Amino acid sequence: MTAPLHDGRPSGPGRSLPDTQQGMRRRNLSRVMHAVGSEGPLSRAAVASRIGLTRAAVSSLVDELIRWGLLEELGPERPGRVGRPGSALAVSGRGPAGIGAEIGVDHLAVCAVDLRGTLRARAVRHGVNRGRAPGPVIAELTELVHQVVAAADGEGLWPAGLAVAVPGLVARDGRTVVRAPNLDWHDTDLGALLPGGIPLSVDNEANFGALAELWLGTGTPHDFLHVSAEIGIGAAVVVDGQLLRGRRGFAGELGHVPVHPDGPACACGGRGCLEQYAGEEAVLRAAGLEPREEDRVGLLADRAEKGDEAVRQALRDAGTALGIALTGAVNLLDPETVVLGGALAALSPWLLPSLEAELTGRTTGPACPVTVSGLGSEGPLLGAAHSVVRTVLDDPAAVAERL
Amino acid sequence: MTAPLHDGRPSGPGRSLPDTQQGMRRRNLSRVMHAVGSEGPLSRAAVASRIGLTRAAVSSLVDELIRWGLLEELGPERPGRVGRPGSALAVSGRGPAGIGAEIGVDHLAVCAVDLRGTLRARAVRHGVNRGRAPGPVIAELTELVHQVVAAADGEGLWPAGLAVAVPGLVARDGRTVVRAPNLDWHDTDLGALLPGGIPLSVDNEANFGALAELWLGTGTPHDFLHVSAEIGIGAAVVVDGQLLRGRRGFAGELGHVPVHPDGPACACGGRGCLEQYAGEEAVLRAAGLEPREEDRVGLLADRAEKGDEAVRQALRDAGTALGIALTGAVNLLDPETVVLGGALAALSPWLLPSLEAELTGRTTGPACPVTVSGLGSEGPLLGAAHSVVRTVLDDPAAVAERL
DNA sequence: CTATTTCGTCATGGCCGTTTACAAATTAGT
DNA sequence: ACTAATTTGTAAACGGCCATGACGAAATAG
Structure with missing residues (x-):
């Protein structure tokens, strides 16, 4: 049993299928779930005004969702407002x-x-x-x-x-x-x-x-570029709240964007790819550290924190390379922000200055803001x-x- | 009166509005128009089977569209098939x-x-x-x-x-x-x-x-990168049949993707942007030609055609720079094809070899195919x-x- | 204590696609 | 030539779904 990949946006039932009344109901059921799920406990009337249906229609939809165990009734609200209090609905915790x-x-x-x-x-x-x-x-x-x-x-x-x-x-x-x-x-x-x-x-x-950044991040926009690095450097492009996957599903290979086209050869066949400058191996080498098995990122952060100048310089250089590659990406995609996630989040204090300098220096007008993910490695x-x-x-x- | 920008995909009525029966009908009316418009004259029964509704429902929709003057009845089909022949419907020419x-x-x-x-x-x-x-x-x-x-x-x-x-x-x-x-x-x-x-x-x-390439091009996929150059170099990204516009509408600025990050300064504030190598001005300069007012592209094509080696070399170099920038873009977006349009189409015989060499040389596996637009400057x-x-x-x- | 406001529900109605049935128009077979 | 089979388009009955309007319930305001 294979489920379809999720693209981040409520694709909902029947994306472009024949439009029938059952499909309409399915979509409205979904709207109710999303409204209740994203805006905390809500009364039927509140849901109705949010999704644009009448209270009667929402009542019918909610009845069905409660019968299925997907919503539950928390009991009467206790507000200071005038009028009969609504009955709070919440997404089921079971x-x-x-x-x-x-x-x-x-x-x-x-x-x-x-x-x-x-x-x-x-x-x-x-x-x-x-x-x-x-x-x-x-x-x-x-x-x-x-x-x-x-x-x-x-x-x-x-x-x-x-x-x-x-x-x-x-x-x-x-x-x-x-x-x-x-x-x-x-x-x-x-x-x-x-x-x-x-x-x-x-x-x-x-x-x-x-997707975690999109759904869980605070203040994350609907159009952004999410960069994360473990060994390689991967990126994900979110456009209009939806993941851009590419024809084969390989979109986001930021690590192999050419940074210095005549630079050192890369395993991908190219030369001077970003990974040659900002990949984990490359940074460790530039910092004069020996590769070891575990927690290389922690090691780098630790040394940089303690003032190891070789490590700091290596991270600055990596930030510069990232900035060059991101300049290209930003010019191509015009995202609202760039989010650094994964290992990059932990190393951001030493990467960001040179990265942002490169990005702002290479663009006219206001540069694309770069933020750091708050989700860390849990994303x-x-x-x-x-x-x-x-x-x-x-x-x-x-x-x-x-x- | 300002109309919404078209993104290439049938956005249709009521994208995420409350789902009501009128919205359903509007979407089904749209489906009928698209079916008849894209697959030539069609009978009601043929439309019904294509969009998944019943003949009765399609009859009702078609009646309304005919009443509005958007569809017209061409008269009975005369096929060799068994059964009562259908009545051909076509999109109205008025x-x-x-x-x-x-x-x-x-x-x-x-x-x-x-x-x-x-x-x-x-x-x-x-x-x-x-x-x-x-x-x-x-x-x-x-x-x-x-x-x-x-x-x-x-x-x-x-x-x-x-x-x-x-x-x-x-x-x-x-x-x-x-x-x-x-x-x-x-x-x-x-x-x-x-x-x-x-x-x-x-x-x-x-x-x-x-969009012209998407709608009118023969065999154009739903995911591609369309590159066109006049004075600057612009690109458009089509993802899943939809234009990627970016937050401010500035997506596709391929001309300012860094190709040689330490290269000559560009008006955009950056250094070594693609435009410095493959822009019209740069190519004319490299070819040793003086800029003139009209039809610079025609001049280049003409000289290259006649064997002018300086022009050919300039175009080869431009193709190489384009190839480097496109390698980055292809790694980031994984499009199905790259389409060269506008002035690039006319110059493609001299650009393509070096461009494709760069693109295939820098990627493992099958490289992204590069095609030339057939629409020329009419696009x-x-x-x-x-x-x-x-x-x-x-x-x-x-x-x-x-x- | 009454008037007002808001909530949830019920009955009614209208819209819309489906189902079912049927007449019309063509081909296949005898 | 005539019948059987097949396909098309339409009409009537049906069922699902949301809107409308009315009503009782439960709170606040004065």
Whole structure:
């Protein structure tokens, strides 16, 4: 069972299908879920005014959603306003849950998020996965998934879907890892390995990180560029609240944008790619540090914090290279902001000055603002879990059909 | 009266408005128009099977569209198939028409296109507009518009909207030219200057060129990058059949993507922008030709054709620079193809080899194919006119409200 | 304690696509 | 030539869905 990839925007039921009354109802059910989900407890009348339907219509929709267990009645509101108080509605804290999973280079993580968006269960296992075959890693991950699903079950939650974030390129089928250099996986069909019976979607961790930023970030706009770096440098482009995936699903390969076209050769076939200047390996080398197995980012941040000038210079140079590549990207896409996530967030104090200098120096008028993600390294995992939750909010009727 | 900018995809009525039955009908009316418009004459039954509604429902929709004069009945089909022959329906060749206009550096052009997509009237005026004040230019353009509208009126067509293509950056309000370097216009509100009473939209010529490629090009995919160069180098990004405009409407500024970050200073504030290597001025200089007023592109093509080695080398170098900038763009967007339009189409024989060499050399796996637009310099004008036609197809009910 | 306001619900009505049935028009087969 | 089969377009009945309007319920304002 493979679920469609989530693009970040309520695609809802029947995107361009024949327009029938059932489709209309499905979309309106979705509108109610989104209104209640995003604006806290709301009365029927409040929902009606927000989504533009009448109170009577909303009543009917809410009845159905309560019958399905997706909404619950919290009881009468107690406001100081005149008139009969409404009955507060909230998204149910029981019922379907989104299971998110992350395959990192040195850890595995799984979590469960309920429809309200709150984290309800979690499991992490550390250990280096670089170079391990997919089979054992997935087996271990599956074990964690079962743990989390069991924990969630204890709280009245059942898994509505499983979304897996991987550090690599994923095909648009949403289950095949085409290339994950840091794991050394190639053309691996995770759909065949992960537990069946529950809708599965696999996506790039940068994409899930960007979705987390879109959905959970404070003040994040609908058009932005999300840059995250682990070993490679990945980016995700969000346009009008929707992920840009590209024809093959490979969009966002910022790491291989040419920065100095005559620079050193890169494994991708090009020369002078951004990764040659701002990739983890390159920065470690420039800083005169030996690559080690774990927590390289922490090491860099630590040294920079302590005033190690070689490390600081290396990070400044990386920021400059990032700034050059981002200048191109910003000129091409005109995003509202650029968000630095993943490892870049932790290193931002030393990257940002040179990065912003490059970006503002190369553009007329006001430069595109660069912000730092507040989600840290949790982004991809939370984004994955939330992507499942969003599919439920986007089409509650589909969930109801599954009992 | 300002019309919304067209993004290339049937946005249709009520994108995310409350879902009511009238909205449903509007969308279904649109579906019928699109089906008949894109797949030639069709019977009611054929339309029904294509859009997934029943014959009875389509009959009702078609009746209304015929009553509005947007569809017409061609009479019984005469096929060799068994069963009662259907009655062929076609989009009306009379009624609303899209008026497209183009403000070029050395010409003005206006045309009218009917709902079937066929060109019905046309007017062109040559003359250098560089440096002229907006007022007189718009006055001249208005004159041409009146000519074309009058000619269209003689054929039973009335203007449903006016779309103007300009060589510069247009704000997202769809009427203000923020910056048009080649005309030397800044922050000019064309809405105040152009004739009122007819919905107006103003957009970048590169955007309209890309839409023309999307709608009129043979075999053009839904995800591509359209590059066009006149004096500057503009690009338009089409994602999932929709134009990517960016937050301020400035997306697609390929000309200022850094190619050699330490290269010569550019007017934009940066260094080594693509325009410094592949812009018209730069290529003319590199070719050892003196800038003259008219038809610089024709001059280049002419010399290259005749074997002028300096010109050929200059074009090869421009192709290399384009290839570097496009490598970045392709890595970021993963488009299905890159389309060269505008002046680049005419020069493509000498640009393409070095451009493609750079692009394939810098990527692993199959490189993004580069194609040449078949629309030539007509793209922006046709795209503008068609954008108006599309708004009619996207929401025929809105047109019916205007009698 | 009454008037006012707001909430949720119910009955009614109108809109719209579906279903079902049927007449019309053509081809295939005898 | 005549019947059977097939397909088209239309009409009537049906069912689903939201809007409308009225009503009781529950709070505040005076």
